[in-house]
Amino acid sequence: MLGMKEITRISILSRRPVPMASGHEDKAKVIIHKDFKKYDPSLLEELKDAQGCVWSLGVSQNSVNKTDYYDITHDYTMAAAEAFSTLHPDSPFTFVYVSGEGATQKPGMFTPLFGKVKGETETSLLDFGNKTPNFNVYNVRPGGVDWTKHPEIHDYMPQQAFYKRMLMPGLNALASGIMTPTQPLGKILTQLAMSKGAPLKGTDILAEGRIVPNVAIRRMAGL
Template sequence: MHLILTGATGLVGSGVLQQMLVNESVTRISILSRRPVKMVEGHEDKAKVIIHNDFKSYDPALLDELKDAQGCVWALGVSQNDVNKTEYVEITHHYPLAAAKAFSGLHPDSPFTFVFVSGEGATQTPGMFTPIFGRVKGQAEQSLFDFYKATPNFKLYNVRPAAVDWRHHPEIHPFMPQQAAYKSMLITPIDAVRKSMITPTKPLGKTLTELAMSKGGPLEGKDIRMEGTLLPNVAIRRMAGL
């Protein structure tokens, strides 16, 4: 099976890539990235990095290279603190929607499954104090869902990891971005007092890979919303056996 991955140099993306590489059912990985991806070294027979600078545009040559891909994990993202609001909306909302529209045409007669990495705190009903992150992620989820409803072959999962925990995934430690000291200090107490808010990278990567490999059918569960397409962190943990 051929899968597409974005955000492979980020924390979540590193976890997904490592799990794609060890999954024998994944035979080919096309990684869209602005820069080289070190984890691919030694795995060039399975994974190919395609340097791609404009995530709002997909030319015919690129789409031809991706034409037999059956799913995508969209892990590309940025902190709202690292860019201005306009850039954050472009990266968080416009990029995945452009990709969804492009990838849905790769093979219109068969399903394409798009897994969008959102986050806890995203909402379609923002309040006065909802941060930009929650508003824009929620808008992205809604736009992708609307496209899913209008496009028969396009299948969708919006997933909301919470406090992403890399500590027990040593395979990605040489490749993941350096984490701020405060994150290391916070993750242990969160794990101790509210484990349901922890999202370990290894089971998360495995779950996202398996979702991208699926036919994209609606999921069942009392905590799954948006007609079986929206997975909060508790659902991710349950699917991962945590």
């Protein structure tokens, strides 16, 4: 987003400062926000000109208990959607939810927690979008997120676990189809958020143009 001339302003909701935005104050404003279930009128006033949002807030299911995981993954997302739908209800707003491969609307006995909760979140967003005029939703499902060829972000990333650093070259060599490079992913997420939110087309697109699996991400990125 910082490198795209088409974008005139970025508002970043974060609990803490965002080092990558430092030096870009003319374009990117970090808004320190503590309660992701609450959006007061003064905050929404700051966001009133936003055309769209990439919602990438999340946490690993292994980092919190089940209740907190549901709260962060589903309830935070829906609170944001409901708040942002009021920004300019007479013109389109596009909400891009960063879900993940494994999310499903039809969980089974062995579906992991993240698959169930992300799938439920996708469904809640689609239902909300269907009943809310001018609020358009895309659920985007990255696969194995690959940061290795995106040096612009390396200095701002947390230290990655040793096993991830060791596995990444092999996964890219042997299973590239399940991987999602961050640079093209970021471009696609941004372009979707900048769009008017029309349903996407393609045999690899699901839910009447609203769910973008990793195979579609790779196709759109020319991979």
